[in-house]
Amino acid sequence: MSITKDISPVQLEQMRNDYLENEKARIVRNALTKNDIGTISCDFVAARANPYIFSIDIETMPVTNQKASGRCWIFSALNVLREIIAKKYQIKEFELSQNYVAFYDKLEKVNFYLEAVLQESKIASMHDETIRFLMETAVGDGGQWDMFVSLVKKYGICPKAAMPETYQSSHTRGMNALINQRLHRFTAEVFKLKDSGTDEELGKLKEECLKECYGLICSCFGMPPESFAFEYRDKDGKYHCEQNVRPQDFYEKYLGTDMDEYVGIINGPTADKPFWKMYTVKYLGNVIGGNPVSFLNLPMDRFKELILDQLKAGELVWFGCDCGKDGDRKTGLWDDRQFRYEETFDMNLDMSKEDMLDTRHSAMNHAMVLTGVNLENDRPTRWKIENSWGEEPGNKGYFICSDTWFDRYVYEAVVHRKYLSEKELAILQETPHMLEPWDPFGSLAD
Numbered sequence: 001m002s003i004t005k006d007i008s009p010v011q012l013e014q015m016r017n018d019y020l021e022n023e024k025a026r027i028v029r030n031a032l033t034k035n036d037i038g039t040i041s042c043d044f045v046a047a048r049a050n051p052y053i054f055s056i057d058i059e060t061m062p063v064t065n066q067k068a069s070g071r072c073w074i075f076s077a078l079n080v081l082r083e084i085i086a087k088k089y090q091i092k093e094f095e096l097s098q099n100y101v102a103f104y105d106k107l108e109k110v111n112f113y114l115e116a117v118l119q120e121s122k123i124a125s126m127h128d129e130t131i132r133f134l135m136e137t138a139v140g141d142g143g144q145w146d147m148f149v150s151l152v153k154k155y156g157i158c159p160k161a162a163m164p165e166t167y168q169s170s171h172t173r174g175m176n177a178l179i180n181q182r183l184h185r186f187t188a189e190v191f192k193l194k195d196s197g198t199d200e201e202l203g204k205l206k207e208e209c210l211k212e213c214y215g216l217i218c219s220c221f222g223m224p225p226e227s228f229a230f231e232y233r234d235k236d237g238k239y240h241c242e243q244n245v246r247p248q249d250f251y252e253k254y255l256g257t258d259m260d261e262y263v264g265i266i267n268g269p270t271a272d273k274p275f276w277k278m279y280t281v282k283y284l285g286n287v288i289g290g291n292p293v294s295f296l297n298l299p300m301d302r303f304k305e306l307i308l309d310q311l312k313a314g315e316l317v318w319f320g321c322d323c324g325k326d327g328d329r330k331t332g333l334w335d336d337r338q339f340r341y342e343e344t345f346d347m348n349l350d351m352s353k354e355d356m357l358d359t360r361h362s363a364m365n366h367a368m369v370l371t372g373v374n375l376e377n378d379r380p381t382r383w384k385i386e387n388s389w390g391e392e393p394g395n396k397g398y399f400i401c402s403d404t405w406f407d408r409y410v411y412e413a414v415v416h417r418k419y420l421s422e423k424e425l426a427i428l429q430e431t432p433h434m435l436e437p438w439d440p441f442g443s444l445a446d
């Protein structure tokens with residue numbers, strides 16, 4: 001079917017005349033010559049409706065800073081774990097090494113990609129949509145909670161002092177580009193050998209690629225420690241030190257939390273994802289043989305109820321959202337009512353959460369930590385968020401989102417299974433429905 005209906009001269013003239021007769025459009029046009037779209041569309045009533053005070057406010061440490069990297073899921077997850085450790089050992093302030101976890105994430109993602117290409121090459125051509133998706137996403141900084149758990153269970157964790165940040169770990173674009181170029185070369189080589197290559201030849205290609213990428217990651221991130229000294233002062237100023245601690249032992253001894261007890265829940269109100277079922281996404285992962293990435297899809301009222309139960313118990317909540325919508329980075333407020341674009345431009349921009357997901361207008365792109373909430377008659381009105389963008393934006397790096405913004409743009413959270421009902425625990429035992437690799441609920445790992 002051909003597309004034939006163009007913009008006619010008559011139609012163009014009519015639109016021009018209608019626009020010129022609109023006095024508000026003239027004012028907006030002049031304002032936009034020297035102002036941002038958001039500035040002239042901002043409704044400052046929204047800020048007054050979301051004061052920085054919360055009926056439930058869990059005390060937490062100063063925010064961290066992922067800088068020019070997409071490691072939000074690692075930073076936010078480690079921010080949750082550090083509070084558990086700090087509470088147990090009365091540590092006033094410290095960080096866990098994001099670089100240590102990111103090192104092994106990169107390496108495992110390389111191996112995961114190599115194996116995925118080898119597997120798909122047996123049944124598909126290079127122009128197959130799954131192969132194209134794998135090549136387009138390849139290895140990035142993003143990830144999911146279950147991917148984090150797989151890394152921690154396999155490699156452990158360590159204090160930031162044992163493996164601090166490097167320039168490259170905080171500015172990952174250059175390294176990612178080189179890794180992906182090498183992976184694309186591997187992909188091309190595999191498909192050239194698709195019909196004539198032996199398993200031994202393909203295995204050699206993989207080993208060479210993995211070794212070269214390992215060397216690049218070491219050069220950029222540094223060598224991860226095999227052991228370290230854990231030194232800290234407690235809240236009373238008393239010095240503590242344990243020598244020769246292995247990262248795996250640190251995880252088991254100092255954290256002492258069973259990471260498998262946490263469950264991913266989502267709110268995905270689309271026709272292809274009925275509520276009260278488990279879902280996973282094809283080729284979403286990092287550690288082969290690690291925890292499969294899976295979610296329990298829930299209606300928003302139950303989704304919130306579980307999160308509130310955890311916050312009321314004084315426990316933080318890791319969550320994923322679309323941070324690119326209706327936010328003011330300077331003030332630290334996300335509120336779907338603070339920008340009146342429809343009124344400014346006379347446009348119909350209203351979309352349901354379902355339509356936003358189905359059209360990919362919105363999808364998860366950032367992970368953070370819920371540390372508080374304001375309740376009125378036991379119903380949330382605004383939420384307190386620990387971000388990982390440093391202390392400059394927001395309230396020393398802490399943000400607020402309105403409850404209506406939460407409804408529209410929060411998609412995932414992680415809660416302890418002890419808060420789930422018997423019905424929900426039973427659903428966890430079901431085989432998750434496999435979603436396509438490009439499903440929006442895999443986007444946090446892109």
